[in-house]
Amino acid sequence: MKYEYKPSFDKTLGKMHSIRKEEASSAISELIDFFETGKKPRGLGLKHLKDTFWEIRFNIRDRIIFTMENDTVSFIIAGNHHEIKRFLKRI
Structure with missing residues (x-):
């Protein structure tokens, strides 16, 4: 599995406070561990949205949107519930 961070993800993550950045980094690490081991950590909140979007x-408030295509996971955007809803309306 390959992992890539889109510029939109870096931009939205860059606007967050350091605590939120650390939480996001931890969640991504847990997701990667899940893909590598098959053991889903409790509280990850993995959810299929539509097509290739997850x-x-x-x-409790913040989410990361990513796509899975073939063997590549692309992290697209990080934000709160409202920012994510706004993004999803545009795709």
């Missing part, structure tokens, strides 16, 4: 939760 989300994970990194705290």
Whole structure:
């Protein structure tokens, strides 16, 4: 499995406070571990949205949207519930 971070992800993550960045990083690590081991960690909140789009939760309010195509996971955007809803309306 390959992992890539899109510029949109880096931009949205860059606007967050350091605590939220750490939570996002931890959630991504858990997701990668899940893909590598097959053991889903509790509280990851992995959810299929539509087509190739998925989300994970990194705290009660914030989400990360990513796509899975073939053997590549692309992290697209990180944000709160409202930012994610706005993004999903545009795709």
